[in-house]
Amino acid sequence: MAGGPTREGHPVSAAQPAGPSYPTSLGTSTAETISLLGHDLAGDLMGKVGFGELAMWLVTQRRPTPSQVRVFEAVLVALADHGFTPTAIAARLTWVSAPDSLQGAIAAGLLGGGSRFLGVTEDCGMFLAEVLARHADEVPADPADDAAWEPLALTAVKEAKAAGRYVPGLGHPVHKVQDPRTPRLMQIAEEEQLKGPHLRLFDAIGRVHEQVLGRKLPLNGAGVCGAALADLDLPVELLRGFALLARAAGLLGQIAEETRRPVGMDVYLSVDRAATQVEPD
Numbered sequence: 001m002a003g004g005p006t007r008e009g010h011p012v013s014a015a016q017p018a019g020p021s022y023p024t025s026l027g028t029s030t031a032e033t034i035s036l037l038g039h040d041l042a043g044d045l046m047g048k049v050g051f052g053e054l055a056m057w058l059v060t061q062r063r064p065t066p067s068q069v070r071v072f073e074a075v076l077v078a079l080a081d082h083g084f085t086p087t088a089i090a091a092r093l094t095w096v097s098a099p100d101s102l103q104g105a106i107a108a109g110l111l112g113g114g115s116r117f118l119g120v121t122e123d124c125g126m127f128l129a130e131v132l133a134r135h136a137d138e139v140p141a142d143p144a145d146d147a148a149w150e151p152l153a154l155t156a157v158k159e160a161k162a163a164g165r166y167v168p169g170l171g172h173p174v175h176k177v178q179d180p181r182t183p184r185l186m187q188i189a190e191e192e193q194l195k196g197p198h199l200r201l202f203d204a205i206g207r208v209h210e211q212v213l214g215r216k217l218p219l220n221g222a223g224v225c226g227a228a229l230a231d232l233d234l235p236v237e238l239l240r241g242f243a244l245l246a247r248a249a250g251l252l253g254q255i256a257e258e259t260r261r262p263v264g265m266d267v268y269l270s271v272d273r274a275a276t277q278v279e280p281d
Contacts, residue, residue, distance in 0.1 A: 081250030169223015181221030
């Protein structure tokens with residue numbers, strides 16, 4: 001048959017690929033080269049691009065500015081490690097149980113990233129983005145006018161209360177008055193002229209929520225990180241991924257310390273020896 005070999009009864013042109021094609025703008029390789037984001041990995045990126053910059057670039061497929069990288073890396077530092085949190089304990093205890101599975105220990109810690117730990121970063125970013133989208137006509141004409149954000153902040157808190165929802169990013173189990181990460185990240189974003197609508201709305205919520213909730217709560221670090229990431233135009237549905245990226249480094253540090261100064265077995269034995277038998281419910 002003219003046209004050469006056939007596939008499913010149809011002639012195959014010589015210019016047609018022999019198999020499926022899977023387009024990507026990320027990494028590809030040949031026998032001699034590795035390409036990433038359209039650049040030569042070895043020649044253009046290694047030793048020239050920091051990991052934080054690359055992480056943003058991979059997600060957005062736009063090279064971030066130095067100002068964006070500074071805010072982004074401040075977020076990663078803020079979320080990397082907070083001591084013996086449930087995620088850290090889970091990683092250490094998994095390491096105690098299976099020291100041959102480093103990936104299992106890190107995965108155990110990452111799997112604990114949810115609505116109370118780490119996941120608040122995404123929850124807050126999404127909450128703020130939804131408020132801004134729903135009330136776009138109420139966004140202040142002058143974004144730098146902090147007081148002008150307060151009516152929208154009041155509306156956001158009232159709506160959350162009426163719906164029986166918590167406002168993500170309000171309150172902290174340890175920092176009852178102020179989370180030290182919050183003002184610092186606000187300051188860095190301001191210095192880099194990247195304090196956008198999400199951070200400004202979140203800041204205003206911190207000032208007005210007591211009028212609705214009847215008590216003063218701090219704006220926590222996970223929440224301010226979510227607002228900052230949203231202001232960097234990162235996809236709000238992926239913000240938890242950046243929190244997990246940061247925490248992976250912290251968990252590796254936790255496991256490294258467990259090898260030098262182990263406490264995991266003591267934690268296990270403390271719980272085991274304190275267990276008391278009770279009648280079933």
